[in-house]
Amino acid sequence: xxxxxxxxxxxxxxxxxxxxxxxxxxxxxxxxxxxxxxxxxxxxxxxxxxxxxxxxxxxxxxxxxxxxxxxxxxxxxxxxxxxxxxxxxxxxxxxxxxxxxxxxxxxxxxxxxxxxx
Amino acid sequence: xxxxxxxxxxxxxxxxxxxxxxxxxxxxxxxxxxxxxxxxxxxxxxxxxxxxxxxxxxxxxxxxxxxxxxxxxxxxxxxxxxxxxxxxxxxxxxxxxxxxxxxxxxxx
Numbered sequence: 313x314x315x316x317x318x319x320x321x322x323x324x325x326x327x328x329x330x331x332x333x334x335x336x337x338x339x340x341x342x343x344x345x346x347x348x349x350x351x352x353x354x355x356x357x358x359x360x361x362x363x364x365x366x367x368x369x370x371x372x373x374x375x376x377x378x379x380x381x382x383x384x385x386x387x388x389x390x391x392x393x394x395x396x397x398x399x400x401x402x403x404x405x406x407x408x409x410x411x412x413x414x415x416x417x418x419x420x421x422x423x424x425x426x427x428x429x
Numbered sequence: 430x431x432x433x434x435x436x437x438x439x440x441x442x443x444x445x446x447x448x449x450x451x452x453x454x455x456x457x458x459x460x461x462x463x464x465x466x467x468x469x470x471x472x473x474x475x476x477x478x479x480x481x482x483x484x485x486x487x488x489x490x491x492x493x494x495x496x497x498x499x500x501x502x503x504x505x506x507x508x509x510x511x512x513x514x515x516x517x518x519x520x521x522x523x524x525x526x527x528x529x530x531x532x533x534x535x536x537x
Contacts, residue, residue, distance in 0.1 A: 345525070352438065354517060354529040355472070371524060402471060415460050415521035417474035 435528025
């Protein structure tokens with residue numbers, strides 16, 4: 313059974329803290345994604361990675377960085393958390409191929425609800 | 430930048446009524462993927478549409494892709510309580526643009 317796991321379901325951090333969100337997938341997928349989800353805004357892509365050590369900026373990369381040292385693991389880093397980064401963070405993975413007929417379905421983890429106070 | 434407009438934001442229906450959500454873009458869409466997110470859950474893939482004018486069915490769900498590939502719709506016939514959730518469309522181009530979602534609410 314396909315599985316994407318995220319390190320925490322709920323996280324509370326203080327403004328200015330460095331925050332690490334971890335995601336692991338067991339499907340040998342090439343692509344991994346980090347989104348944030350806010351009410352009324354849908355999902356917004358922060359970063360994605362199509363291979364180990366490769367990363368591409370999404371729609372809203374400011375204030376975030378990512379790391380992919382192993383194929384199965386994709387980390388999202390908030391260097392200095394701010395209150396406007398309070399959100400639900402969703403990780404996803406898919407087979408390689410992003411555009412046109414090569415795009416594949418994404419499998420999502422359960423999400424991490426981050427609150428920054 | 431490119432946007433995918435999804436309407437309505439909410440739809441309240443009586444159980445047994447139909448439900449439709451629409452996604453529109455000012456630019457040509459690449460492929461459209463549809464996802465469902467149950468309350469408290471994560472998005473789950475439903476289907477992908479690739480070809481202009483494509484229509485696909487999954488039991489009571491009908492998915493359409495416009496002839497010009499600028500719009501798509503999801504129609505549910507005779508809603509059931511298990512259909513409750515938020516339905517999202519996503520243009521699977523390079524930037525993966527998501528609609529804001531339509532929340533299906535079944536009136537008690």
